[in-house]
Amino acid sequence: VAEGATTGYGYGILGDYKTLNTYYSNGTYYLYDVTKPMNGVIETRTAQNGSSLPGSYSVDSNNAWTAYSQGADVDAHYYAGVVYDYYKNTHNRNSFDNNGSTIRSTVHYGYQYNNAFWNGVQMVYGDGDGSVFAPLSGALDVVAHEITHAVTDYTAGLEYRNQPGALNESMSDVFGYFVEPNDYLLGEDVYTPGVSGDALRSLSNPEAYGQPAHMNNYVYTSEDNGGVHINSGIPNKAAYLTITSIGKAKAEKIYYRALTVYLTSTSDFSDARASLLQSAADLYGYGSSTYNAVVNAWNQVGVY
Ligand SMILES: O=C(O)[C@H](CCc1ccccc1)CC1(C(=O)N[C@@H](Cc2c[nH]c3ccccc23)C(=O)O)CCCC1
Numbered sequence: 566v567a568e569g570a571t572t573g574y575g576y577g578i579l580g581d582y583k584t585l586n587t588y589y590s591n592g593t594y595y596l597y598d599v600t601k602p603m604n605g606v607i608e609t610r611t612a613q614n615g616s617s618l619p620g621s622y623s624v625d626s627n628n629a630w631t632a633y634s635q636g637a638d639v640d641a642h643y644y645a646g647v648v649y650d651y652y653k654n655t656h657n658r659n660s661f662d663n664n665g666s667t668i669r670s671t672v673h674y675g676y677q678y679n680n681a682f683w684n685g686v687q688m689v690y691g692d693g694d695g696s697v698f699a700p701l702s703g704a705l706d707v708v709a710h711e712i713t714h715a716v717t718d719y720t721a722g723l724e725y726r727n728q729p730g731a732l733n734e735s736m737s738d739v740f741g742y743f744v745e746p747n748d749y750l751l752g753e754d755v756y757t758p759g760v761s762g763d764a765l766r767s768l769s770n771p772e773a774y775g776q777p778a779h780m781n782n783y784v785y786t787s788e789d790n791g792g793v794h795i796n797s798g799i800p801n802k803a804a805y806l807t808i809t810s811i812g813k814a815k816a817e818k819i820y821y822r823a824l825t826v827y828l829t830s831t832s833d834f835s836d837a838r839a840s841l842l843q844s845a846a847d848l849y850g851y852g853s854s855t856y857n858a859v860v861n862a863w864n865q866v867g868v869y
């Protein structure tokens with residue numbers, strides 16, 4: 566039979582049914598999605614619980630990706646497609662580099678690895694140990710967080726330390742919300758599968774998860790590249806305040822413009838305030854209600 570694009574189906578890690586854009590060749594189906602415009606490919610691989618990357622293609626014999634062990638592969642592939650569609654449909658961005666680069670994910674990385682990361686080239690997801698984390702590709706906001714690191718690398722290029730790093734982190738959490746706006750939590754779908762209602766972080770209440778929500782409580786530390794996952798609570802809170810006052814549609818436009826037009830590798834929190842104000846002025850007018858909402862949000866977190 567001819568080779569080419571096919572449509573399969575499978576179950577994510579939470580047992581949810583999903584249809585999948587796959588590829589058939591020579592008796593084997595691959596998690597290889599060629600349906601995106603301008604040759605934007607999405608491919609998903611497995612490290613088979615080793616740590617060598619990129620690993621081998623996730624394959625299936627009958628295009629029914631229903632094995633329990635395939636849940637992480639199914640989610641990584643499907644959610645990468647959701648994030649591709651978000652950036653294309655909302656911001657007219659073709660993949661993370663705006664040039665149709667392949668979005669590559671590798672799942673089953675390491676043994677019970679309780680984390681995930683963008684390594685500068687691709688996304689990598691651990692399976693979690695089943696207590697702290699379920700397989701991390703099982704959360705759409707986590708997948709959006711990781712792909713947004715790639716977008717940031719190709720645009721603002723925010724250094725991954727101190728305030729620029731916390732801003733980098735915040736952009737990934739904030740676009741994680743824009744892609745999955747059902748709550749202000751991050752990672753709730755995979756964090757502590759045995760405990761309901763908790764999460765890794767919260768945009769609305771950073772303090773609930775040990776993060777500062779005001780500049781007075783900025784944490785000066787050498788850990789975590791200068792506390793990039795801690796101090797992101799401050800810009801995250803400002804984003805929450807902005808979103809709740811101007812709405813998601815306007816907020817994602819000013820955030821995308823700030824990230825892609827104004828922010829640079831060494832931008833700090835004050836530069837972020839200025840970039841978002843400039844973006845609000847560009848799009849909605851200097852002194853507009855939108856502009857003033859951004860002023861108010863950053864005042865409330867003590868950043869001027
Ligand atoms: O992308 C990121 O910012 C995080 C990348 C962490 C990483 C960096 C470099 C090499 C390996 C791993 C991964 C995520 C993260 O925020 N990790 C935090 C929290 C965390 C997850 N698993 C952990 C295990 C131990 C300690 C902290 C954590 C961290 O690494 O700090 C993002 C969304 C979910 C996981």
Ligand SMILES: [Ca+2]
Pocket residue numbers: 706745748749750751752753
């Ligand atoms: Ca969420």
Ligand SMILES: [Zn+2]
Pocket residue numbers: 710714734737
């Ligand atoms: Zn991150």
